[in-house]
Amino acid sequence: MPPELIIIRQLFHTLAVRWQELRSDPEAGYTTETVVVTALLVALALTAVGIIVAKVISSANNISTTGGN
Secondary structure (H helix, E strand, O other), X not given: OOHHHHHHHHHHHHHHHHHHHHHHOOOOOHHXXXXXXXXHHHHHHHXXXXXXXXXXXXXXXOOOOOOOO
8 A cells, every 4th residue: 555545544543543532522612612612702802992991082082181261
């Protein structure tokens, strides 16, 4: 058997073993799901903070410091 086919056969065997391990544990995907949800929440929080900072800076720039009427 050519070496390329041996490598491909080994790859498929490794994938099959890992797939079987994942299917045997129903909670295996929970960690990944938690990481994705946490990343989305962080992105939303950063967006909200950015909007608030932009509004505060805009309001601060509108304050008159000339001392006139």
